[in-house]
Amino acid sequence: MIAQVYFYAFSAIALLCAIGVVGSRHPIHGALSLIGTMVSLAGIYSLIDAPFLATLQILVYAGAIMMLLVFVIMVLNSAKDDKTPWWDAWGYAAAAPATAMGAVVLRILLGSDRTHHVDPDPQAARGTVAALSQTLFPDRFGGWSLLFLVVGLLLLSAIVGAVLLAKRHLDSPAAAAHAEGGH
Amino acid sequence: MGVELMLNAANLSFLSWSRTVPGTASLEGQVAPLFSIAVAAAEACVGLAMLLSVFRSRESLDTDAFNRMKE
Numbered sequence: 651m652i653a654q655v656y657f658y659a660f661s662a663i664a665l666l667c668a669i670g671v672v673g674s675r676h677p678i679h680g681a682l683s684l685i686g687t688m689v690s691l692a693g694i695y696s697l698i699d700a701p702f703l704a705t706l707q708i709l710v711y712a713g714a715i716m717m718l719l720v721f722v723i724m725v726l727n728s729a730k731d732d733k734t735p736w737w738d739a740w741g742y743a744a745a746a747p748a749t750a751m752g753a754v755v756l757r758i759l760l761g762s763d764r765t766h767h768v769d770p771d772p773q774a775a776r777g778t779v780a781a782l783s784q785t786l787f788p789d790r791f792g793g794w795s796l797l798f799l800v801v802g803l804l805l806l807s808a809i810v811g812a813v814l815l816a817k818r819h820l821d822s823p824a825a826a827a828h829a830e831g832g833h
Numbered sequence: 834m835g836v837e838l839m840l841n842a843a844n845l846s847f848l849s850w851s852r853t854v855p856g857t858a859s860l861e862g863q864v865a866p867l868f869s870i871a872v873a874a875a876e877a878c879v880g881l882a883m884l885l886s887v888f889r890s891r892e893s894l895d896t897d898a899f900n901r902m903k904e
Binding site: 668680687688694698699702707710711714715718725726781785786797804808809813816 | 834835837838841844845848849851852860861863864866867868870871872873874875876877878879881882883884885886888
């Protein structure tokens with residue numbers, strides 16, 4: 651019963667913040683709304699028997715990715731966007747698939763059996779770190795362990811790629827000006 | 834930022850599916866969001882690095898101005 655109240659609260663906050671992300675004029679307002687969305691989604695994750703994923707969501711998504719986004723917005727010194735109109739020709743092109751998708755989601759929501767309660771399995775410790783690691787690494791190299799290692803490699807290559815893309819070249823004028831200013 | 838919203842929506846779908854499946858098979862539905870979060874982190878990192886390097890040559894954040902491949 652109390653879980654339903656929490657669910658409605660979290661989902662309302664998530665929806666409002668998500669609308670705020672796409673509807674805000676200033677990028678920082680959008681980023682802060684996105685943080686609100688992430689945290690409320692983490693609350694929903696913890697309500698549906700996924701506490702490890704809720705923690706991971708806050709640590710990685712709201713803590714690392716959003717921090718990166720906020721820092722990049724601050725570095726790029728982006729200002730309030732007054733030039734993008736609320737509605738232009740693109741709006742009509744975007745409204746059609748958006749309403750179609752919304753109709754599909756509404757059809758599923760309203761047509762489903764809402765009196766059906768999913769009874770939580772009393773003996774399954776779902777979503778805990780122990781249970782999740784049993785699923786990920788069932789034996790020595792089985793299950794998802796290979797994918798896990800590949801994801802580690804992916805993150806490493808992302809770091810290398812990001813550093814390569816964002817660093818200043820040593821012979822560019824911006825780097826020369828930087829070096830001049832340092833002396 | 835919209836991409837992050839979409840990836841979060843996919844994660845939520847995975848988790849809600851795993852909640853409706855009885856038994857321990859549902860933990861497969863929690864592995865997918867785990868990898869999705871990791872991939873989203875990598876993609877956000879590289880995307881923002883690209884944005885930084887494009888901004889240095891463009892001095893504007895309006896994506897309508899990014900209409901030339903590498904000048």
